[in-house]
């Protein structure tokens with residue numbers, strides 16, 4: 287029997303010998319590899335924190351002590367050790383364990399996450415709550431060297447030092463964000479990481495000097511001199527200056543060394559402590575150690591099998607940026623730490639000076655773009671929908687208020703799948719369409735994405751283009767790009783009984799739905815709306831006056847989305863007697879699961895759309911006469 291199978295909660299770890307702990311670490315790694323390869327997820331990050339997580343749970347007393355993981359993507363080992371082992375095979379599956387920390391999942395997750403750089407703020411809140419209530423538990427924030435470069439983390443560090451509250455920050459330093467961590471802080475950290483020799487030398491000097499007569503006095507003097515020098519050259523001093531007691535660097539794969547440092551931090555009552563732990567991302571699995579970028583987040587086995595012949599939206603996006611950058615030296619691109627996810631690395635390869643990875647800093651990315659735009663550059667900010675939420679004020683205040691020509695390429699819009707509630711891109715149409723000056727668009731396929739990007743670069747105004755995760759539709763890609771008139775949609779299918787107005791990724795299933803409806807005797811017009819703002823009011827009002835049954839379809843929450851803009855347009859234009867049905871996502875956080883499962887659950891696939899359209903037509907079995915020609919024999923697609 288595996289040792290892992292005997293760990294039902296963290297206290298079971300405390301009895302294990304050093305040898306058993308090593309064996310356990312091996313078993314955990316095996317479990318991670320098996321489950322993550324099958325389900326997809328963050329493999330390398332978790333392989334890197336096996337020993338750290340074991341040590342944390344041996345030294346601290348969770349759930350009384352609060353262990354707060356930043357991002358939460360590296361919490362799989364924590365899950366395995368905190369009573370979730372038996373459900374681990376359901377990781378990231380529909381109805382299964384979340385791939386992030388989640389308060390409703392376990393009392394061992396004191397804070398839910400998915401977005402980066404929140405742990406120190408949340409942990410500080412807990413520490414202050416503890417102090418105010420006269421309690422005595424410990425609070426530990428574990429943050430990566432990528433996440434610590436995020437603005438929120440730096441803001442939190444500033445307040446931790448100011449308050450001086452008893453809080454432990456563990457830096458899990460592996461030199462990597464998803465790609466190598468960028469910025470001067472990363473450089474400082476790497477100095478320490480690669481300079482463990484400094485500490486060994488220091489230790490040897492101390493031992494040597496203290497064995498001599500007057501040696502300890504000499505040691506003290508040498509330390510004072512060194513302290514001056516160290517302030518100049520040693521990056522570790524940064525943390526001391528910020529108000530922490532610094533410990534490290536600690537070998538993050540040596541459980542004993544980790545336990546000693548964490549115990550010291552746990553029992554230190556005077557100041558916040560900063561424990562600098564050096565780990566290897568992907569540790570113990572050679573392919574992941576060799577390519578931590580690829581193994582940061584792996585796809586489920588099933589997705590790998592379906593040969594990737596159709597390019598993803600992200601790939602088409604990046605190819606188009608390359609094309610635009612070749613044509614216009616003023617086109618630049620910005621990514622907050624996702625050059626692989628949004629494929630901009632191919633542009634970096636050709637234009638290293640014109641692509642900026644700014645780190646996990648979405649707010650800064652947007653305002654940095656605004657600055658570039660004031661000087662005549664055309665910045666394309668490539669950002670995932672969920673992470674753009676962070677930078678809403680920057681979009682409003684720094685870009686749109688000044689009507690600066692920044693292009694927002696919003697990847698992973700709509701339902702993203704297994705990453706779940708923290709990552710769904712289901713709000714952007716709502717929070718973007720409320721902003722004056724901003725053009726908000728979504729292509730019906732990857733070819734239109736190219737043309738919208740071209741349009742955005744030429745538009746001289748801020749423009750957002752949202753597109754989904756995964757492959758395009760496999761349509762042919764035009765080699766010549768052209769502008770699309772701003773605010774103009776297109777009728778992609780004629781019909782007289784009902785008009786389905788769909789935006790972005792919903793156009794294709796709306797067309798399929800129209801086909802299904804046709805086989806039931808209903809002729810649906812389908813409109814590729816293309817612009818959620820400005821709306822094509824001429825087209826929409828004409829259709830609504832003419833057809834009298836309108837269905838809007840969007841992969842976005844209904845509140846504040848395209849459907850609600852359309853209803854308000856019809857109201858303001860005095861269009862009456864037109865039935866409108868809005869299809870979209872309800873007022874809830876969309877859970878995790880395969881895109882196809884979730885689209886079907888929320889009626890955002892062809893079948894679901896057709897079903898919702900049918901609700902506008904009287905049921906054939908009811909007595910009400912059908913006003914639409916030839917509709918008497920309509921078979922409903924749903925068993926109502």
Ligand SMILES: Cc1ncc(C[n+]2csc(CCOP(=O)(O)OP(=O)(O)O)c2C)c(N)n1
Pocket residue numbers: 331357359360400401402403429430431432433434458460462463464567622623624646648673676
């Ligand atoms: C606000 C935000 N932006 C981007 C991401 C995407 N993301 C997830 S993990 C990660 C890298 C984190 O690096 P680090 O903190 O060093 O952790 P590691 O995986 O290296 O252990 C990024 C950029 C995110 N989760 N949240």
